[in-house]
Amino acid sequence: MRVRLEDVARAASVSPKTVSRVLNDEANVSDDTRKRVRAAMEAMDYRPLSSARSLAGNRSFLVAMLYDNNDNPASTYLAEIQDGVLEACDLHRYSMMVRPLRMRGDDFVRRLDAVISDHHPDGIVLTPPITDYAPLLQRLRERHVPFASVSPMSRTDNIGVAMDEQLAARTMVEHLLSLGHRRIAHVSGIADHGASRWRLAGYREAMAAAGLPEDPALVVEGAFTFASGVAAARQLFALKQRPTAVFAANDDMASGVMWAANQSGLKVPQDLSVCGFDDIPLASQLWPALTTIRQPSREMGKIAALQLLEVLRGRGQGQLVQMPFSLQIRESTAAIP
Amino acid sequence: MRVRLEDVARAASVSPKTVSRVLNDEANVSDDTRKRVRAAMEAMDYRPLSSARSLAGNRSFLVAMLYDNNDNPASTYLAEIQDGVLEACDLHRYSMMVRPLRMRGDDFVRRLDAVISDHHPDGIVLTPPITDYAPLLQRLRERHVPFASVSPMSRTDNIGVAMDEQLAARTMVEHLLSLGHRRIAHVSGIADHGASRWRLAGYREAMAAAGLPEDPALVVEGAFTFASGVAAARQLFALKQRPTAVFAANDDMASGVMWAANQSGLKVPQDLSVCGFDDIPLASQLWPALTTIRQPSREMGKIAALQLLEVLRGRGQGQLVQMPFSLQIRESTAAIP
């Protein structure tokens, strides 16, 4: 038969309520008692029944990770974040569920409400690009559902994890500048994603700081996909004055650019330097391996979830953790000839 | 305040137990009553509290999807299956959780037990490569946890979804043969994965049927990754008698082969035909677009979950659904010069 809390109580010669206190790490339990109870739990391999805990305690021990994969082809990114969130949840014995939640559609709030009412997550982890969708944030606040975000656009009133993407992008471009490149193109992402804005801003900042005039022809909008990288590259290669380096806003597009370069007979990095952003697994597998910005997605998912859990467990307020980035210089960038 | 089952009962002038019957689609409720109760539920936007249902009914309404991503770099594949499983679960108002579960390690059974004891899933969806791990299956049967599999190796005593991968592989190779190719190489996957075996078997079958002697040099083992495709291709290109076509056991490796071909100055498909398996998004984005076998992962995840749910809901036994495949002929394969 199942071991119940009551059984543990009997074994430890305390009341069920005391076992409950130990289980929930509550204060006001003597060290001696706590130890005895813990030992009994261990000895009996006690597994609290989460449905009973939820019913009695009015909490679900559930964290929901919301995402919109409609606009987000980089499923490897979401998968990594998911792994990180799950790791954090496991640490505190919370469950995790994942829910796609498309932004488009006027029944958005209804769908969000359904998720909350049906599953009662204690808290929510938001992933780009829905980290900044106003109706979502508003509704979560109205319903008092705590949430944490991965790479939110707004850096105030938010907990979770963020990276200084603008500085990272600037650093990337400065690397190209230091190699002697002057005609540096940028393939940006979907316009209203925070990631696109910051990376583009970082590019512009670096170019301006180097005293280079802005050339609109050198900035092409992509969609974070391999195919859009190919298309953007074709457009850039068709320019009368071809760029000598391309900074793509993510690795998928960067590999598209490299592919197109290969097709056009351009050697990377001899004829063209290419760099990306994210450091997806493919980046180091490509040949030549891609110079990029390392963004530890898995770790970021974990940290965001930990901030949320801190709040859920009544341990603190949580904060917006600033993530360091690192420039991964590999073989796809080189000095101009 | 929250609307409870009791409130619905009062509104519909029936006992709580009757509302419970309607909620659970049980028999022995008159059509009239059922309609009245449904209307009341609708009107009051009643949301049953799953923790109470679980506690009283001793079921969790939870489906767990288990995977081992350690050996499975194609996270896009798992993400699609996950989406499909989730869709099926939503259909029947079940929740879904995902759990990585590494096969290696002698504490495997303990880890599996922990998942079951902690979360009490009503059933489990297994994904390759853990669909055929004997200790896992044995333990699930011992604990009477129903499960369904996506592409299990054993086609007996299993419910879920499968594709005739061997026939698909054979069909792919026959396509190459029909284009006049004779020196056809195969880049296989991780040896003990079912997918690798079937695809290799299909390749051999087609070659033998065409009366071509088996040349061990033409079969190179990869690991389902882009990088392993590149490595395998290099090995094949180094052969004194280079193959004119390469059939890779998945699209990631096929794109690796194409990449390597590009690097070696081989034009695809003029100098080398390349084809893959799975039809991942990248396949149609590549240039030239990759000829491959379409494997509808998302749909397969959904179907597997539906078989499981049929069992969980006491609606039937579930079955191993055979999935049709389709050959996607694109631009990466062509007749030999």
Place this chain on the structure above:
DNA sequence: GACACAAATGACAGCGCTGTCAATTTGCAA
């Protein structure tokens, strides 16, 4: 209309935990 039987409905306890609040023990100052 009376009877047998099946279908429909309801009463009630209890699933395993936690919230509330009361009871007991401990620690410490006087």
Place this chain on the structure above:
DNA sequence: TTGCAAATTGACAGCGCTGTCATTTGTGTC
């Protein structure tokens, strides 16, 4: 040693639903 507040522990009800079993209602037969 006594007194009192603080710390610790426990008693008990109840969270919202479903299982069990009893009761009522409906249906068909002679």
